[in-house]
Amino acid sequence: MKFLDLFAGIGGFHLGMEQAGHQCVGWVEWDKFARQSYQAIHNVKGVWNASDIRTVRASEFPRADCWCFGFPCQDISVAGKQKGFTAGKRSSLFFTVTGLIRDLEEKNRPSYLLIENVKNLLSINRGLDFLKLQIELDEIGYDVEWSVLDSAEVVPQHRERIFIVGHIRGRRTRKVFPIVKGNREVDSRPDSTNTLTTRYGEAQGAGSYIVESKPSQVRQIGNISSSNSFGGNPQVGRVYGTDGIAPTISTMQGGGQEPKVAVREATKIGYDIAKLGDSINFAQPNSNTRRGRVGHGVANTLTTAIEQATLTDDLKIRKLTPLETWRLQGFPDWAFARAREAGLSDSQLYKQAGNSVTVPVIKAIADRMELQ
Incomplete structure (x- = not known):
């Protein structure tokens, strides 16, 4: 399938979808440092992109079978102010995406929507916000399924997130959930490391860079x-x-x-x-x-x-270390090396890992997405 990567960050969706055999035909990301990493990591030369989804018209998007997006969660997360995703300025960008879909003819709308957010989306405002999300998706023609998945099933990080899959009515798409993982290594890759620690001063993976975080005596x-x-x-x-x-x-x-x-x-x-x-x-x-x-x-x-x-x-x-945080999100070492070599600071590398989705989780979902 062809997919669009919206609110793309450093491309956790991109990498997971690509590992499952899907092709990125466009991406949108406004943060200049995340764009810097994205372009360094992924082969996107000549691929359509934009920096601000609020200024894009629906007719500009390349045709895609799936739109992937983890819309900003600061207004929903328990660590944020919890204004809700309808009242919060950032999280209401969800409706910017659905507005773009409304502007497309039905035949040009994506068959799948793959949406990620914090677990608190289920309960914030007593569950009313999640109900509004379902109503909005229903109005633009999508049936939905969802599941809360913990990254600890595939990487050594406890990270619960809700994943929502929208299926456009009238087309043959495959049901995704539930995903049962009995083996934590099921989505491990030979070029990524499911380990929490590295030794101080040891070069890791592709490229030559040194672990910066000094231990305390x-x-x-x-x-x-x-x-x-x-x-x-x-x-x-x-x-x-x-x-x-x-x-x-x-x-x-x-x-x-x-x-x-x-x-x-x-x-x-x-x-x-x-x-x-x-x-x-x-x-x-x-x-x-x-x-x-x-x-x-x-x-x-x-x-x-x-x-x-x-x-x-x-x-x-x-x-x-920054490398370890990227590993905890399932990024292979070569991806980290490319971002490091592009000149990203440690603070930006930490931030980008924390904002990303977990790559093997996306792959596990994407493996089950196909048009029938």
Whole structure:
């Protein structure tokens, strides 16, 4: 199938659809840094594109079988102001897209719509906004199905998102959901890495670039064991402090055991334990209400800022690198290398990963989309 990539970002939809055998015939993205990455990563020379969907006329779009878009979520996300997608300035761009479809003759409308957004879209404004979305799609001729999918099924990142598939009435399209994944490696690729950590200073993947995030040194600040506790072994009770991450994190190491980190959080026990390969969320380090700071073998949901760290095997804590955040979204290393070589800063690379969709999730959906 041919597809349009709207609100394209760095092309998570593009890559996932392409891996499933579909062809991009046009893309729209307004952010200049995201456009810079998109053009570096994807083969889009000569492909129709625009920077602002609000200034595009429907007649300008290339004919496509599917329109892909994850419209802006700042007005819907629990981390935002939650104005709703009808009242919010950014999220109401959904209606800009449906308005363009209204302006097309029915024969020129896409057979599929593939839409992504935050899980909160289901419940914001007591579910009325999601009802309005369904009504709008119904009025322009689409039956819809949807599912909440967690990226942790295919990459080591817990990231729940709602995916909505619109099927134009009167054409033969294939039902997509449910998608059942019993094997987390089912959508892994030989040129991508389903791993949370890389070693400091190690070159990765295509191209030669160095991991920039320096680890924090850990120092012993006390011992919580007595001579009669832990079998009389003082090693087990050693408590370490970390500088440069957060005052709420301390590190403990048991004798002969792997390094562990005690992370304070608002639970009955008051802390959680992080081990090698776990992620540690250090956003709002002095908060008395935060829970779930430790991701056991999986990262918390990526955001547009770098708020997560990991424990190394030499008892150091360091931030995730930009490369690791892109890996957590399922991008192959060569894609990151192209964006890096295009001159993108670390802050932009972190932001772009946090704003993207998870590539293997898109591929899993796109594999099931075909015209019958």
